[in-house]
Amino acid sequence: MPAELIRILIGLVAVALSVGLIGLVMVWVERKVAGHVQRRPGPYEVGPYGLLQPLADALKLVGKQLFMPDNADPILFWLAPVLSFLPVLLLFLPLPLGDELFALDINLGLLLILAFSGLAVLSLLLGGWASNNKYGLLGAARAVAQSVAYEIPLLLSVLAVCFVAGSLNLATVVKEQGTWPWNWNIMTQPLAFLIYIVSALGETNRAPFDLPEAESELTAGFHTEYSGMGFGLFFLAEYANMVVVCSVATVLFLGGWHGPVLPGPVWFVLKVSLLMLLLVFFRWTYPRVRFDQLLNINWKWLMPLAVANLMLTAFFVKLAQYTVVK
């Protein structure tokens, strides 16, 4: 038992450090990719290739005065950014980076991730509500409606994979898959993968589904009134969430640490990075969808498709069982 506990503690510290690092690197990647897509260099002054730019920005954010608007609810206002960041740390624990490289080997790994990622929306709601700002309120309302809606197809698509693997343990799911791309779940579950990616965009409030913070409509949505580290934590949590979402996609659909030649963790990081790059490209390519369209996509397309996919999967899994038994 103590060995398990120590493992978790080490894992937590490692995660806390790496989340910070990943956040900084992702900010740099996002800005650099955006720059190159728009045919400008992106950050390039601070450090080689502007690598230290996010660090400089982070230092600036840390150094800023913590400012709260009049009539805002002080407790909730400051609780919100912290609450948005903390659950993210937990999300990393059950993720298997390699064959033996994970902090928490738990049967319900997937469930843990889904449960804690559901907490994120609470922080957005609190932040938007507590800041006594109409834009914030609208942004918070959008965030809740969007998260609640997109959680369902997300769950359903993930569930389909779990049916195939027969386990909620992420390590088991990975082990079920093989080395080569045609051994990965994406081949058996392409629809689930698509649904997962789209819902993930909705869950993490990434463009083109970044409605809670749609700046042309709501200035900055739920974090309109946040500055300094309050904003910084929201920002960091957003990127950390992105990493989690991409990691889960890698584990479930892209064969996790499997891959030829290179060691497992490298493959894992590579796959996650590629997915992240895809999300970044989405953001810098597409216009934002409208709110009613966003929900329409969910309820009219993703939900029925996800349910149908799940039923089919269940059917085939059962069929396979029978044939195997006989």
Add this chain to the structure above:
Amino acid sequence: MTLYADTQQVAGDFYTNNFAKTAREGSLILNLGPQHPSTHGVLRVIVEMDGEYILRAEPVLGYLHRMHEKMAEVKTAAQFIPNMGRVDYGHALGWNWAFVGAVEKMAGIEVPERAEYVRVITSELNRIASHLLWWGAYLLDLGAFTPIMYAFDDREKILDILQMPTGSRLTYSYFRIGGVAQDLSEDCIKSIRDFIPWMRSRLPMYKDLVSDNIILRKRIEGIGVIEPAQCRAYGATGPVCRGSGIGYDVRRATPYSVFPKLDFEVPTSDLKDARGRYDVRMIEIEQSMRIIEQCLEQMPEGDVLVKGAPKPSWKVPKGEAYFAVEGARGKIGVYVVSDGGKNIYRTKLRAPGFCNLSLFAEVSQGTILADAVAILGSLDLIIPEIDR
């Protein structure tokens, strides 16, 4: 929290209070602007919202009001020209032309033919620049960040070209009473000739990246429908009325300068919605390039400023004149009355954006917030022009 109209007793300025008087219970009064990312400057729109739906909207103007019409009273006609570049930074040459044209009309000054061609070329280039600026900014309103950079890449080329004869990049004061300040140099003409095929080659990319994009189509199709009758009641002109199926273009309706000699189409769209206005502007870019090409072919040699152009002590002849040109946003009209003094007795600037924006309150009713932003953008507003 003073979020609701019924509890809103004190907060709010003159306009909010004036607006809130008839507000219904439980609705949300929201100030979009004067500092807001989608209002392109300092436009302020007070909206009464029921959730995401807009019940009522009222633009509040005047944050950039500079009283150009008063300045026209205290300056001589020639001295007022620099002001015209500042009215609309998007299509500054259109305003240059409207004012200069009105004074020329009143004074009966004939402009050399080459100057007319130079005017057409530069103001059409300026129109393309203005449409590109609109295109980028509109996509920004709709949440796409990259198109504005591509648009500015192309617009930059136009600014470089226009910098050669005018010396400025945005607020041109290039036209003079009786001609233009400087002839187009050989270099300048060459870069215009180079620019047109380049711009043509860019348009398919615009189409691929944006115009055909399903998200964009869903965002702008069917929103902000403006009926022709509304265009008449509000005096909406330019791409707004052409997007509603009215083929009205001042260059064709009341031709001025050398436009009768030029072959170009006036694009219209029967969609009447934001998509219609979008399409019209995209086609106008092509048509402007056609006009420029023809002008380069036809342009004669000669002076660009009439002999005996007005000196500083010039007295504006008595009379009145209304001169309208087709700006990037619609009909730019300048009305001048002179009593024979150095300064013009009364100058009235008719800004197309002003009339187009006055439609907004009616059109945005009952739409959701995101659509209202999309409609606002589709009207192509330049706030300094509206506030004057």
Add this chain to the structure above:
Amino acid sequence: MNAIKEALKTVSDLWSLMVGLKVTGKYFLEPQRTVRYPWKAVANLDTYKGHLELVGGMKDPFKPRCISCGMCALACPSNCLTVVKKKAPKPTPEEEKALAEAKANGEKVRDKTPKDPEKFLYDYTLCSLCGTCMENCPAGALRFSKNVYMAGYSRNDFQFDLVLKLRESDARAPKAEPAAPAAEKSEA
């Protein structure tokens, strides 16, 4: 039939998203179009229209061609120009005598007052760079400078005497490299 059409349309609609990605992907790999400003200078500075400057005379390039007629100040829409004329030098006694003589003889006396201005005050904060002054100058003594790198810490830095500026350019001329630092590094 309709359902199939609908489905096909949906697919083509979704394909438009891929086309968009293709465009951004293509530009992602292409070279940048921006100029890294402080390290490289942009190419279009030669047509730039900066603040006004006086044109030097034919003989002495550091003595203004201006004849202090004041047309520019009259034409200026924003009253940013003030021309201060030079006073006639105090005549020496001999000159005074000669003058009186000439007057007595009814000869036309050549005015000794120098034409060039004592001061040519220019307020760049007011100037709208319209060029009206240049166009109305009978001597062609004004032009726009190409000075892009005009910056200052106070408003007073933008109110200067153009005559002085022209003279200063004399002092600076031998050094030969007063141009902006950016221009030097423009290669590479």
Add this chain to the structure above:
Amino acid sequence: MDALFQGLALDYLARCDEAKTGKAWQVFLPASTLVKAAERLLAADYHIEDILAVDCAEGFVVTYHFDHFDKPGRVAIRVLAPHEAPVVPSIAGLFGGAEWHERETRDFHGVVFEGNPNFIPLLIDPDMADCFPLRKDPKSRVKTRDLLEAGEVVYCNPTFTLMAPDAPAEGHVSGGAKTATA
């Protein structure tokens, strides 16, 4: 144009040289006829261009410019609003766009448009809404007839002296038979 305004109490109707003044017709109306005239113009598919006032010696000449999308030809409808009580009926009920133009004219000249649904300052700060920047000093005001182009007169009400040349009581009337002076 005279057919369009058939039966309305006009003061003055003149055809103008479009190449020189930019408008085809110029009409002076008493304030009471304005709304009816606007109704006719709306029915004839005219669109509103702008509303402005010119501060003349006799009063504010409030000018409404209308134009036609299909058959271009600008019509200037003019109403004289005396300096002491510059009141003109609003046409915002007919032409929605007129609301803003009227408010702008109020800001600049202080002309009151009766019946405008939202008659608050538009461009000028409400705190200094009563300064009317374009009102001229009484000494520098010019007479209407010296300022505006007379045009080719089609009809002139005998009691209307605003545009008559300085020598009074000429009252050049032509085509008056067509338009009844109701």
